[in-house]
Amino acid sequence: xxxxxxxxxxxxxxxxxxxxxxxxxxxxxxxxxxxxxxxxxxxxxxxxxxxxxxxxxxxxxxxxxxxxxxxxxxxxxxxxxxxxxxxxxxxxxxxxxxxxxxxxxxxxxxxxxxxxxxxxxxxxxxxxxxxxxxxxxxxxxxxxxxxxxxxxxxxxxxxxxxxxxxxxxxxxxxxxxxxxxxxxxxxxxxxxxxxxxxxxxxxxxxxxxxxxxxxxxxxxxxxxxxxxxxxxxxxxxxxxxxxxxxxxxxxxxxxxxxxxxxxxxxxxxxxxxxxxxx
Amino acid sequence: xxxxxxxxxxxxxxxxxxxxxxxxxxxxxxxxxxxxxxxxxxxxxxxxxxxxxxxxxxxxxxxxxxxxxxxxxxxxxxxxxxxxxxxxxxxxxxxxxxxxxxxxxxxxxxxxxxxxxxxxxxxxxxxxxxxxxxxxxxxxxxxxxxxxxxxxxxxxxxxxxxxxxxxxxxxxxxxxxxxxxxxxxxxxxxxxxxxxxxxxxxxxxxxxxxxxxxxxxxxxxxxxxxxxxxxxxxxxxxxxxxxxxxxxxxxxxxxxxxxxxxxxxxxxxxxxxxxxxx
Numbered sequence: 001x002x003x004x005x006x007x008x009x010x011x012x013x014x015x016x017x018x019x020x021x022x023x024x025x026x027x028x029x030x031x032x033x034x035x036x037x038x039x040x041x042x043x044x045x046x047x048x049x050x051x052x053x054x055x056x057x058x059x060x061x062x063x064x065x066x067x068x069x070x071x072x073x074x075x076x077x078x079x080x081x082x083x084x085x086x087x088x089x090x091x092x093x094x095x096x097x098x099x100x101x102x103x104x105x106x107x108x109x110x111x112x113x114x115x116x117x118x119x120x121x122x123x124x125x126x127x128x129x130x131x132x133x134x135x136x137x138x139x140x141x142x143x144x145x146x147x148x149x150x151x152x153x154x155x156x157x158x159x160x161x162x163x164x165x166x167x168x169x170x171x172x173x174x175x176x177x178x179x180x181x182x183x184x185x186x187x188x189x190x191x192x193x194x195x196x197x198x199x200x201x202x203x204x205x206x207x208x209x210x211x212x213x214x215x216x217x218x219x220x221x222x223x224x225x226x227x228x229x230x231x232x233x234x235x236x237x238x239x240x241x242x243x244x245x246x247x248x249x250x251x252x253x254x255x256x257x258x259x260x261x262x263x264x265x266x267x268x269x270x271x272x273x274x275x276x277x278x
Numbered sequence: 279x280x281x282x283x284x285x286x287x288x289x290x291x292x293x294x295x296x297x298x299x300x301x302x303x304x305x306x307x308x309x310x311x312x313x314x315x316x317x318x319x320x321x322x323x324x325x326x327x328x329x330x331x332x333x334x335x336x337x338x339x340x341x342x343x344x345x346x347x348x349x350x351x352x353x354x355x356x357x358x359x360x361x362x363x364x365x366x367x368x369x370x371x372x373x374x375x376x377x378x379x380x381x382x383x384x385x386x387x388x389x390x391x392x393x394x395x396x397x398x399x400x401x402x403x404x405x406x407x408x409x410x411x412x413x414x415x416x417x418x419x420x421x422x423x424x425x426x427x428x429x430x431x432x433x434x435x436x437x438x439x440x441x442x443x444x445x446x447x448x449x450x451x452x453x454x455x456x457x458x459x460x461x462x463x464x465x466x467x468x469x470x471x472x473x474x475x476x477x478x479x480x481x482x483x484x485x486x487x488x489x490x491x492x493x494x495x496x497x498x499x500x501x502x503x504x505x506x507x508x509x510x511x512x513x514x515x516x517x518x519x520x521x522x523x524x525x526x527x528x529x530x531x532x533x534x535x536x537x538x539x540x541x542x543x544x545x546x547x548x549x550x551x552x553x554x555x556x
Contacts (some may be wrong), residue, residue, distance in 0.1 A: 009532075192329070257285055259285035259287035
């Protein structure tokens with residue numbers, strides 16, 4: 001692991017690291033915020049998964065999470081959204097596929113299956129690295145994300161409910177199998193068999209019986225992607241039908257930007273903190 | 279005036295405008311955050327002046343000022359740091375002069391005097407535009423800034439103490455006349471006569487008898503520019519000698535970045551709020 005950046009901020013330390021990922025067969029970057037620590041103390045960790053076109057830096061710079069994380073004594077990790085590099089297959093002109101668009105799944109199709117394994121990277125490889133290198137309490141993890149990263153948080157929590165104490169999302173893609181900006185990527189990463197896609201689609205996981213204690217979702221009413229790509233009502237309907245708890249808050253006038261995310265970031269961190277077993 | 283961007287954020291609205299500046303003979307951009315307003319209400323305003331290489335957007339995205347400004351009901355305006363455009367003389371490869379480096383002075387030398395009039399722009403032209411277009415209480419203004427913008431805030435408050443209720447700075451250039459990264463710019467903008475420079479140098483203004491109620495200054499101890507460009511001890515010494523109040527806080531471990539600024543932003547907004555006559 002290589003330390004790329006380190007800053008004092010809000011009483012803690014904001015760092016950026018690079019490391020080789022076996023799962024993705026390439027170097028990956030992530031940022032981590034660590035609050036001030038007592039000797040031998042371990043802290044809970046919240047995973048923040050970013051959206052299409054982003055990397056670790058967008059939310060690290062604009063997310064406004066450090067003040068609350070520092071107050072509550074929580075670490076925040078912000079991974080990248082896909083594998084990257086000269087040896088990683090990509091479609092340079094397509095922002096909905098390839099670099100910046102890993103969709104938090106494990107690709108099965110050539111030539112993507114060697115590198116595009118963000119699901120295993122986020123749920124297995126990177127957690128082990130966290131526990132080995134940082135004073136993290138591995139039994140107190142939560143997961144959240146925005147847009148494509150909101151999708152990632154939902155499907156990861158539904159697939160691995162025992163690994164995460166809580167889950168929340170800003171403007172998540174709730175049904176990527178059928179949304180215009182994700183279904184084409186699913187086909188390229190996972191092939192034609194839509195049964196394989198269900199593991200990576202929150203609405204279908206719930207339909208298939210997956211459960212999670214509760215989800216907090218904030219969604220702006222002026223989000224330009226609301227009716228086409230995001231469609232929170234699809235999740236709402238399926239949660240109702242399947243007795244899955246959901247706290248969906250429609251936020252009047254807000255859009256899809258970091259100005260929206262940063263507004264409700266403290267609420268989400270508190271939501272997670274209150275669900276840790278500390 | 280043209281509205282370029284508008285976002286709901288933290289209960290208020292973050293906007294970016296472009297307008298033609300007569301003072302600078304070019305188009306200028308600024309951002310303004312307006313908290314939620316009651317009918318016919320006017321709000322106090324805090325001017326935030328940015329540092330070298332920045333424009334309005336850096337602090338708007340990374341400054342973390344909206345939550346506190348919204349809570350207290352304060353508007354925040356973030357102007358650009360210089361005139362810009364094809365017709366504005368510049369030295370493209372010099373980040374310490376020209377675009378992004380207006381130093382908040384009125385240039386007297388050719389070919390800069392037509393455009394580089396940031397002092398008059400910030401203290402006279404832009405305040406009038408604010409009052410004409412936004413529900414601002416013109417009797418309740420405060421000014422703050424970072425680095426070159428900290429210098430700007432200090433010299434503006436010292437030159438116009440009746441116009442500003444309070445002044446603060448993050449890591450200001452306290453003696454630009456003698457600092458390596460500003461003295462060459464002063465020579466180009468203002469000519470050889472160092473008496474002319476004194477109006478734009480906080481330490482010399484105080485030496486010449488200028489007064490302001492108090493300054494809040496935060497300075498990181500790990501700031502790479504501390505000993506060379508910033509030198510807060512020079513201000514401290516001159517304030518002591520001239521009975522000028524100064525609240526200088528050396529912040530252990532912090533550097534010159536927005537991770538530092540955002541950490542202490544709420545403190546500064548509260549400092550200003552407590553000095554408004556509301």
